[in-house]
Structures are given as structure tokens and as C-alpha cells.
Amino acid sequence: MMETDVCIVGAGPVGLFAVFELGLLRLKAHVMDTLPVVGGQLAEIYPRKPIYDIPGYPSILAGDLVDRLMEQIAPFHPSFGLGQKVRGLEAVEGGRWLVSSENGDQVLAGAVVIAGGLGCFEPRKPDLVGLEALEGRGVTYMIRDPQAFRGRKVVLAGGGDSALDWTLQLVDVAEELTLVHRSSAFRGAPESAARVQALADSGRLRLLTSTSLLSLQANGDGWLEAVLVQTQGQETLSLVADDLIPLYGLTPQLGPIADWGLALDASAIQVNTETYQTSVPGIFAIGDINTYPGKLKLILSGFHEAALMAHGAYRYIHGGAKPSFKYTTVTGVKGL
Numbered sequence: 095m096m097e098t099d100v101c102i103v104g105a106g107p108v109g110l111f112a113v114f115e116l117g118l119l120r121l122k123a124h125v126m127d128t129l130p131v132v133g134g135q136l137a138e139i140y141p142r143k144p145i146y147d148i149p150g151y152p153s154i155l156a157g158d159l160v161d162r163l164m165e166q167i168a169p170f171h172p173s174f175g176l177g178q179k180v181r182g183l184e185a186v187e188g189g190r191w192l193v194s195s196e197n198g199d200q201v202l203a204g205a206v207v208i209a210g211g212l213g214c215f216e217p218r219k220p221d222l223v224g225l226e227a228l229e230g231r232g233v234t235y236m237i238r239d240p241q242a243f244r245g246r247k248v249v250l251a252g253g254g255d256s257a258l259d260w261t262l263q264l265v266d267v268a269e270e271l272t273l274v275h276r277s278s279a280f281r282g283a284p285e286s287a288a289r290v291q292a293l294a295d296s297g298r299l300r301l302l303t304s305t306s307l308l309s310l311q312a313n314g315d316g317w318l319e320a321v322l323v324q325t326q327g328q329e330t331l332s333l334v335a336d337d338l339i340p341l342y343g344l345t346p347q348l349g350p351i352a353d354w355g356l357a358l359d360a361s362a363i364q365v366n367t368e369t370y371q372t373s374v375p376g377i378f379a380i381g382d383i384n385t386y387p388g389k390l391k392l393i394l395s396g397f398h399e400a401a402l403m404a405h406g407a408y409r410y411i412h413g414g415a416k417p418s419f420k421y422t423t424v425t426g427v428k429g430l
């Protein structure tokens with residue numbers, strides 16, 4: 095069994111930055127994640143998409159931000175348990191916690207930080223006969239590398255930010271791109287919707303609104319060949335397709351964290367905004383997984399929460415003693 099000051103559940107951007115903030119207070123962290131790689135949503139959903147609202151970076155690819163965070167926390171030598179779904183959380187003597195994973199790994203920690211984001215990733219799927227047989231054979235729910243779609247005939251489906259953003263990214267990559275949306279209005283950012291509409295007007299992509307996915311057609315080898323769609327009041331249309339990417343969002347699945355006895359609001363963990371501690375002393379929750387009045391699910395907000403959490407965790411571990419607060423320009427970054 096390994097021992098650490100703080101066990102962080104979730105290696106998304108917020109869990110990673112928490113290592114830094116804890117490290118500044120001389121607290122050592124062990125980070126666990128179900129995924130085999132660090133980066134959370136940034137690695138799993140949109141590694142090649144630019145982000146524009148990280149302070150100091152006018153634009154940075156999500157994957158590059160993860161690399162920068164890993165570089166920033168390196169001096170604190172965090173340990174990682176990747177490919178480890180955390181299942182159990184048990185109080186032990188001295189106010190400490192025993193964290194255990196499905197694989198049987200155990201970590202004894204002075205405090206626990208839940209940075210589990212959306213929980214375990216479960217994409218919402220369209221209700222289509224034969225869908226599962228074509229998953230990985232033309233049907234996919236996450237775009238890791240847009241270049242994988244170069245020169246292909248791609249049908250995207252959805253009307254939120256993800257569908258609009260990926261349409262704008264894939265328009266220069268795919269040989270043929272169609273966006274199918276069941277409603278006439280988009281839920282995503284109006285600015286992105288306007289850009290998609292302008293591209294459709296100029297003939298760069300096919301935009302089918304008020305259109306439903308009807309069925310899928312496979313070729314003799316069992317790979318996707320065509321997607322049948324229907325626009326309201328019109329004939330059925332067969333779209334030749336190498337790829338169908340339904341982007342209907344992710345169902346938040348708290349997974350095992352839901353059974354840890356923490357106060358929840360829908361599927362998010364309630365916290366106080368002074369320390370980001372949950373209803374259970376010694377357990378903190380930061381990033382997309384928590385909720386409080388005014389919560390914004392942004393990386394920026396998660397970074398702020400990590401700083402306050404670190405001070406709260408320090409006080410919990412040191413019997414209420416306050417850490418001394420100094421700017422990093424004064425202290426520098428002293429490795430652990």
C-alpha cells in the first residue's frame with residue numbers, strides 16, 4: 095500500500111493543477127485516473143481543439159495545455175495510478191483515508207481531492223438499429239485526432255457546441271462533410287452556428303437541419319457505408335459515409351463516487367466555496383464535478399478552486415494550522 099499526503103481522483107486539467115498548488119504547500123500528491131492517459135476531457139474528447147480562455151495563452155491546443163501542466167507539476171514529482179478506476183473510500187484512524195481502485199491498489203492519504211470531472215465518460219447514443227455492431231467500424235463518438243478523417247466522407251450529428259466546433263475543425267480535413275441536426279435551431283454558441291451556416295451557404299459543407307437519423311447501412315465487410323436521414327416533410331436521403339460521429343453530449347455518470355455518502359446536487363458534489371471541502375471533512379471536490387451557486391464549468395474556475403482547496407487540505411492535514419501565504423516570485427518553485 096502506498097502512502098501520500100493527498101490522493102487526487104482524476105487526472106484532468108484541474109486534478110493536474112491541484113498537484114502544483116498542493117506542492118507549493120509542501121504536500122505530496124498521488125493522482126489516479128480510469129483513463130490510461132492524463133488530461134481528462136482535454137485528452138479524451140478534444141486534444142487537437144484550440145482553447146482561447148486560458149490566461150496567458152491567447153490560443154492553446156488542449157493537448158498542449160496538458161503537456162504544459164505536466165511540465166509545471168514535474169518539480170513536485172507526483173506519482174500516478176493510471177488505468178485505475180477508484181471505487182472505495184474509507185475513513186481510517188487519524189482522520190486519514192484509504193482509497194482503493196477496482197484493480198485492488200490501495201492508497202493511504204491525509205486528504206482526498208475528487209477532481210473526477212464528468213465522471214466516467216458515457217456518450218449519449220442515437221437510437222438506431224445495428225448501431226453497436228458499427229461502433230469502431232465507422233461509428234465513433236469522440237474525435238481524438240481530426241487528421242484521422244482526412245479525405246473521408248464524414249457525417250456529424252448534433253446541435254450543441256461539440257457538433258458545431260468539430261464541424262468547423264473538420265471542414266478543411268474531410269473530403270465531404272455533412273452536419274445533421276434534428277432541430278432548426280442550434281443549442282451551441284450563436285457565433286459558431288453563424289460560421290457553420292456561412293460555410294454551408296458557400297457550399298463548403300452540407301447542412302441538414304430539421305433532419306433525423308433514420309438508419310445505417312453497412313457494406314459486405316460490416317463497415318459503415320451510408321446513413322439514411324430524413325428532413326421534415328421530404329423524401330428519405332441516403333448519405334454515403336465512411337464515418338458517422340453522433341455528438342449528442344456525454345451522460346454524467348458519477349460512478350462509484352455517488353456511493354461515498356457526500357452531499358450531492360443532481361450528479362454534482364456540493365462544496366463550500368471557502369475551501370472546496372465537501373460535506374465530509376477531509377474530502378474536497380474541484381473542477382467540473384462540484385457545484386455551488388454561480389458555478390462555471392471552466393478550466394479557469396477549476397484552477398482557482400485548486401488553489402483554495404490546497405489551503406483547506408493543508409489545514410485539515412495539519413490540525414487547523416494555516417499555511418503561510420507567499421507569492422511564487424518570492425518562494426520560487428521548490429521541488430518535493
Ligand SMILES: Cc1cc2nc3c(=O)[nH]c(=O)nc-3n(C[C@H](O)[C@H](O)[C@H](O)COP(=O)(O)OP(=O)(O)OC[C@H]3O[C@@H](n4cnc5c(N)ncnc54)[C@H](O)[C@@H]3O)c2cc1C
Nearest residue numbers: 104106107108127128134135180210211212213381382393
Ligand atoms: C468540446 C469541449 C470543449 C471545451 N472547451 C473549453 C474551453 O474552451 N475552455 C474551458 O475552460 N473549458 C472548456 N471545456 C470544458 C473543460 O474541458 C472542463 O471544464 C475541464 O475538462 C474540467 O476539468 P476536470 O479536471 O474537472 O475534469 P475532466 O477533464 O473531466 O477530468 C476528470 C477525470 O477524472 C477521471 N475520473 C472520473 N471518475 C473517476 C474514478 N472513479 N476513478 C478514477 N478516475 C476517475 C476521468 O476519467 C477524467 O480523466 C470544453 C469541454 C468540451 C467537452
